[in-house]
Amino acid sequence: MSQHIVVIGGVALGPKAACRFKRLEPGSTVTMIDQSSLISYGGCGIPYYVSGDVSDAKELCTTSFHMVRDPKFFKEVKGIDVQILTKATKIDRENKQVEVENATTGEKASLSYDKLVIATGASPRKLGLPGEDLKGISYVANPDDALRIREGISKGEVGNAVIVGAGFIGLEMAEAFADMWGVETTVVEITDQIMPRLVSPALATMGQKHMEENGVTFHFGEVVEGFEGEDGKVTKVITNKRTLDADAVIIAAGVVPNSKIAEEAGLNCHQLGGVFVDEFMRTNDPDIYCGGDCAIVKNLITDQPAFLPLGSMANRQGRVIGNNLAGGETRFDGVVGSFVVKLFETSMAGTGLSLDSAKHAGFDAISVLLIQLDRAHFYPTKELMTLEMTVDKKTRRVLGVQGFGSSGDAMVGRINAVAALLKSEPTIDDFSNMELAYSPPFAAAMDILNTLANLADNALRGINRGVGPDGFQELWDKRETSECFFLDCREHSDAEKPMERNPEHWHNVPQGEIYNRLNEIPTDKPVVLVCNTGARSYEAQIMLDEKGYENVINVHGGMAAIKKYGVNV
Structure with missing residues (x-):
């Protein structure tokens, strides 16, 4: 029996869920709506367009075979009806309808659904400070932002840039300004390190020092209090400790789930935003699914609710939802929290809990830090890799591994290997004897992950203090x-x-x-x-x-x- 599936949101999870379902039930109808004119783009690629690594912004909106993912593409290639510039204003669960409004004409209509997918994503967190609406102050949310930011730089209008926030987006944008364009770049962070809670102070300092060597200035423990400008354009950033010159400002203070419409419909939502879902990505209404940056899932290490806005996760969840819309029972168990960020010629990556986040979650944990060559010591091309492992003292359970190393594949490969095991509650012994592919151009005979686990074992034994x-x-x-x-x-x-x-x-x-x-x-x-x-x-x-x-x-x-x-x- 054919169905009508309505998908609210057309960036990452929405298109993935829609396309997967349509492949499984080609006789059913899918309508996808989005309040923007831009759909199905790679938002995580925006900093790399600003930096020049990605030459054309259109590449963020194309397939691997260079077709633009616009409404015409979805209709002709995927069989999906797309309504852009269409905002969902209300979900009527009793009558199974979504009320929508055309963003251009104001015209209102209703869409009936058999099943509904909420893929409304998240929005950049606004600070609500004086002067925040000045020209030259930007968030990093869509390709339009990328075009505007890069256009200002390429015209020579930006000599000084200030980044507010030292998380993923903040650091990536700092590199983009300083590396490709030679802009004097300053990062202001309210905490005392880059990537707070995600990595230890030791790893954070290593990453910070490397970025400073490449021309980025950091001010930690500072609060931005407002912005000043001339002729409607930003010129100054005011913190509680100093005034910074700024021709461009990027606010990268995190994101907020777009879950208001779900909350108003009576769906179970977190008090800070985000829609709770089960392992099948269903809300508390069995006919409504949700995923991506607006969903709250389970952290598989802490068993607590987790908000992890990543494009990779949204795509995986989209397939799960697509399967289940077609009557499947595919599960998305939860997350362990894996990441990687490029910092000039290096990268910072991790999975699971850092020592700080482990203690905050109630674990009695320790961490150990190891530096070792990523290849055989006698192989001519080799680099030092730094890894840190967090371990629960009582159970010897590995809670997470984070690292700092080159921007190649060696370190992120190790982190990915750890990520695959963490959901199974591995112990030190599992990593000590972990089987990894070996050849001198790729690894040492005793891989750094094996050695790291052995170091943790020796630390718990008290023989490496x-x-x-x-x-x-x-x-x-x-x-x-x-x-x-x-x-x-x-x-x-x-x-x-x-x-x-x-x-x-x-x-x-x-x-x-x-x-x-x-x-x-x-x-x-x-x-x-x-x-x-x-x-x-x-x-x-x-x-x-x-x-x-x-x-x-x-x-x-x-x-x-x-x-x-x-x-x-």
């Missing part, structure tokens, strides 16, 4: 007043320069010589062990433990992490 680069900085900053004995376990040629700079505080005994030179290492002071990456210093810690030393600290990540973190020794 240490701090990350942030902990080292705290110790190093107090070197004049503390009794810490900083011991470099590398060969003398590696330790020579820091010893010359810090003759009173930096000492050197290579790990292989420790037993023969114990008289040089005090027993009555904390001994802080450092090597290149933390491996030899771990061996040194074992050796000193065996000789009765009671306060030995290993610096996880070693000098590689210390340098990336920006500590000057």
Whole structure:
């Protein structure tokens, strides 16, 4: 029996659900409406159009075979009726109708449905500050925004740009301004780090330092209080600590689910916005489905409600909904929270919980940080990769892994491998013995994920006790007043320069010589062990433990992490 499916929203989830259903029930009718004239575009590609990596904005709205995804395309190729510039104003659940209004003419009408899909997405969070409507202040929501922002830059109208927010969009837009166009770029963030809660302070600082090396300035712990302008165009950003010159401003302070119409229809919604759905992507009305950036799903690690506005998730959920509209029982169990963001020649990626978010969720957790080559040490092209693992102490369950490394595929490949396992509640042992493809041009024989799990195991056993680069900085900053004995376990040629700079505080005994030179290492002071990456210093810690030393600290990540973190020794 044929159905009439109405889809509210035509960006990511809406078209995916509509097309999947139409393939399964070609005899049924699908009507998709959207209040914009632009539909089915890749919003996540906007920063890369602004940067110039994507040359033509039309590419954000085309298929892989270069057809523009407009109403004509959906009608002729997909068999779907699309009504653009049409706003859904009310859902009448009792009569199974959607009231709509033409955004151009104001004409009103009703669409009857057998089943309804809410794919209204999310909108950029507005700050509601004085001057926020000045020309030159933009949000990053659709290709029109991208065209307007890039046009201003290409005309030479932008010498100074201010980004409000240091999340995904904020960092991507900061790179776009600074890298391609050489614009003096400043990021203002209300918290004390980039990507708060998503990564640890140590990884965040590494990413921040790299962006600063590429010309981006950061101001943390600052609140934007308003904007000033001349002739209707922004010229200043006012924070609680300073005034910044600005020819362009990007507000990237997060997004808010567009769930008002669902709430008014009596559907179960979160108090902060977003529609609750079950594992079949159904709302509390069995004939209404919802997904994408306006849906609340389950976090598979915390079992708590989760809001994760990502295009990749919207597309996967769209297929689930399409199947179920046609009578299927496909499940979307939930999310673990996976991400990656490009930062010039590097990237930051992660999945699951960081230590901060794990503790906030009630876990008694620790984290360990490791730096290791992404390929065999003897292979000519190799780079250091930094990974951090969060583990529940009692159960040894791995709660998440985050990383900082090159912008190639090596790191995100490891993160994706972790993401695939997290829903199964894996332990350290699962990762210690995880099977991964090996060849010297692609990985080390003992892959960094295996080594990271082994480090976590040793930390829980108490035989690798240490701090990350942030902990080292705290110790190093107090070197004049503390009794810490900083011991470099590398060969003398590696330790020579820091010893010359810090003759009173930096000492050197290579790990292989420790037993023969114990008289040089005090027993009555904390001994802080450092090597290149933390491996030899771990061996040194074992050796000193065996000789009765009671306060030995290993610096996880070693000098590689210390340098990336920006500590000057």
